[in-house]
Amino acid sequence: MSQSEAGMSGMKSTRIDALFARLRQENRPALVTYFMGGDPDYETSLSVMKALPEAGSDIIELGMPFSDPMADGAAIQAAGLRSLKGGQTLAKTLKMAEEFRRGNDTTPIVMMGYYNPIYIYGVDRFLADARAAGIDGFIVVDLPPEMDEELCIPALKAGLSFIRLATPTTDDKRLPKVLENTSGFVYYVSMTGITGSALADTTKVSEAVNRIKRHTDLPVCVGFGVKTAAQAKAIGASADGVVVGTAIVNAVANVLGSDGKTTADPAEAVATLVRGLAQGVREARLAPAE
Amino acid sequence: MNKPIEPNSFRTGPDEQGMFGIFGGRFVAETLMPLILDLEKHWNEAKTDPAFQAELQALSTHYAGRPSKLYFAENLTRHLGGAKIYFKREDLNHTGSHKINNCLGQILLAKRMGKTRIIAETGAGQHGVASATVSARFNFPCVVYMGATDVERQKPNVFRMKLLGAEVNAVNSGHGTLKDAMNEALRDWVTNVENTYYLIGTAAGPHPYPELVREFQSVIGKEAREQIVEQEGRLPDVIIAAVGGGSNAIGIFHPFLDDKNVEIIGVEAGGRGLDGIEHCASMNAGRPGVLHGNRTYLLQNDDGQILDGHSISAGLDYPGVGPEHSWLRDTGRVKYVPILDDEALEAFKLTTKLEGIIPALESAHAIAQAVKTAPTMGKDQIMIVNLSGRGDKDVHTVAKMMDMEI
Numbered sequence A: 001m002s003q004s005e006a007g008m009s010g011m012k013s014t015r016i017d018a019l020f021a022r023l024r025q026e027n028r029p030a031l032v033t034y035f036m037g038g039d040p041d042y043e044t045s046l047s048v049m050k051a052l053p054e055a056g057s058d059i060i061e062l063g064m065p066f067s068d069p070m071a072d073g074a075a076i077q078a079a080g081l082r083s084l085k086g087g088q089t090l091a092k093t094l095k096m097a098e099e100f101r102r103g104n105d106t107t108p109i110v111m112m113g114y115y116n117p118i119y120i121y122g123v124d125r126f127l128a129d130a131r132a133a134g135i136d137g138f139i140v141v142d143l144p145p146e147m148d149e150e151l152c153i154p155a156l157k158a159g160l161s162f163i164r165l166a167t168p169t170t171d172d173k174r175l176p177k178v179l180e181n182t183s184g185f186v187y188y189v190s191m192t193g194i195t196g197s198a199l200a201d202t203t204k205v206s207e208a209v210n211r212i213k214r215h216t217d218l219p220v221c222v223g224f225g226v227k228t229a230a231q232a233k234a235i236g237a238s239a240d241g242v243v244v245g246t247a248i249v250n251a252v253a254n255v256l257g258s259d260g261k262t263t264a265d266p267a268e269a270v271a272t273l274v275r276g277l278a279q280g281v282r283e284a285r286l287a288p289a290e
Numbered sequence B: 001m002n003k004p005i006e007p008n009s010f011r012t013g014p015d016e017q018g019m020f021g022i023f024g025g026r027f028v029a030e031t032l033m034p035l036i037l038d039l040e041k042h043w044n045e046a047k048t049d050p051a052f053q054a055e056l057q058a059l060s061t062h063y064a065g066r067p068s069k070l071y072f073a074e075n076l077t078r079h080l081g082g083a084k085i086y087f088k089r090e091d092l093n094h095t096g097s098h099k100i101n102n103c104l105g106q107i108l109l110a111k112r113m114g115k116t117r118i119i120a121e122t123g124a125g126q127h128g129v130a131s132a133t134v135s136a137r138f139n140f141p142c143v144v145y146m147g148a149t150d151v152e153r154q155k156p157n158v159f160r161m162k163l164l165g166a167e168v169n170a171v172n173s174g175h176g177t178l179k180d181a182m183n184e185a186l187r188d189w190v191t192n193v194e195n196t197y198y199l200i201g202t203a204a205g206p207h208p209y210p211e212l213v214r215e216f217q218s219v220i221g222k223e224a225r226e227q228i229v230e231q232e233g234r235l236p237d238v239i240i241a242a243v244g245g246g247s248n249a250i251g252i253f254h255p256f257l258d259d260k261n262v263e264i265i266g267v268e269a270g271g272r273g274l275d276g277i278e279h280c281a282s283m284n285a286g287r288p289g290v291l292h293g294n295r296t297y298l299l300q301n302d303d304g305q306i307l308d309g310h311s312i313s314a315g316l317d318y319p320g321v322g323p324e325h326s327w328l329r330d331t332g333r334v335k336y337v338p339i340l341d342d343e344a345l346e347a348f349k350l351t352t353k354l355e356g357i358i359p360a361l362e363s364a365h366a367i368a369q370a371v372k373t374a375p376t377m378g379k380d381q382i383m384i385v386n387l388s389g390r391g392d393k394d395v396h397t398v399a400k401m402m403d404m405e406i
């Protein structure tokens, strides 16, 4: 029995499960796109979110801004600060998901960020509101399995997925603990480092993906360092999904002038990038692996 | 907030999960988790290893200059006209503050773990200097993260670190203070987790740091206890220490926590007053939240975004506090009070003139509380103030506050 079944017993199939079932048939990896909710303001950001699935994104990671993002590089730090300066709050990020859901009931939305804003919002209230907004799961960077009582267990009880990060330092001995309460998919962090760093050796990444797959039936998505269609294609050969974040956040930043006003349409800038990445994941399994 | 039930002893924490009541824990990225568990394992072995303790003891004595003196501040006592005031002279330690106690302990742990590179965060630069010092002594490369604002206001210490061979990286995010330095140090650690030891400078961060830093700093309180009994024949009535992250304070408090008759006061940076956001009094004006690996009192807004805070003293300019202090606050065992920038500055000048001791601005916060409390006490009563460091590093800041050029 997979962990997702354990966590979701009695639940109907989730959007995440349905997506991966479909992609297995298509024999291609998922394109998972991260963007920062509220960057540079609510309306612009919502337009970016809406553009993502149309351009070929399969799963949306909705970034929750935090003042002190200790696992993020300069690009996502700056995006978070722009968003907070633009008045974003956790309540607004939830509202953004809700507005998006009115026009799209299939693309999974995973909220990603840090624990403190959720803790202050109140875990029970947050889970109830997230469910109502059509959220599918969470990735919370600073909640390792040792802290599962905080949010992971309550989230699973509420029928929402808790997607855990596995990293190069998560060895075989520790993997079962990391996977125990994971559901939806596993997020493999391709390197020891922060977001926005250079991509790790792809051979090593695929070895790691295979290692994790020996421990779980859940899909394994790989993130940190993937910026181009070629990289998405290379990583997607072995991974069930490819996560792109910094490149998308940069696409927004690149069309902001020094005064913070947009110089071109951020949604279109992001869509152009995502179309290329979507092409990449669609080619990942066409050529025989080198 | 419900007051937790009073425990039989205040000295048994943390529990196995690293919790002091609801505070503490291990809120870190998965990348760091295996390392933190490894650190815990090595720490548990080291704390009961006589060889480790002997090496630390020898270094404390011959390198750091321990025990530090317990000095009767006769002139200040007479001036205030109340309780007898003693200074625990951590300013006399090698490198000029209590920070060396922790650094010696942790560098031995780093060695034991086979790490080859040291990183540290610093606010006032005292921890940076102490880290650079032990790194030089034990031949480790050392990288210190320091907020850009602090680099500016603690110039002498920046130069000392560089002389000692450390690389000092100025951090520009946020207000460029201790919180930002800690974020950047954590980013370095996540990136270089295989070979790097993160030498945290205060009794905060993920478990086991709050415990191990406390243990390395508890030498202050253990000595003070013996010294006051030797000099006065009894325990003190009041103990006062300044609280930044809380390492000097927990160091002097911990051995006295179960002595019910000893009143314990921690002093937070009140900055320009608690009404606005220009202070660092997390336990007086903040609420519990999660940052830098632990749950503790934090200055934050209603959305859980951390505020920058302000203090004249770089070492107290941090929006959080070590988790054990949060617990001691909620249980009521320790009282935490704010002292304003101006009050600290007055205490700085007073101590310099009356005692011929230039205290660190951090320590001056503790002295400022003594200035308030001592006159309310009887002449036969006894107070110990932790003089956590010397003020040489602060002369630029003080000159600026006094509109003077140096």
Ligand SMILES: Cc1ncc(COP(=O)(O)O)c(C=O)c1O
Pocket (backbone or CB within 6 Å): B097, B098, B123, B124, B125, B126, B127, B201, B202, B203, B242, B243, B244, B245, B246, B247, B248, B249, B314, B315, B316, B360, B362, B363, B388, B389, B390
């Ligand atoms: C002399 C001195 N005292 C106190 C502090 C505050 O730190 P802590 O609360 O950890 O003792 C510092 C920090 O830099 C310091 O340099």
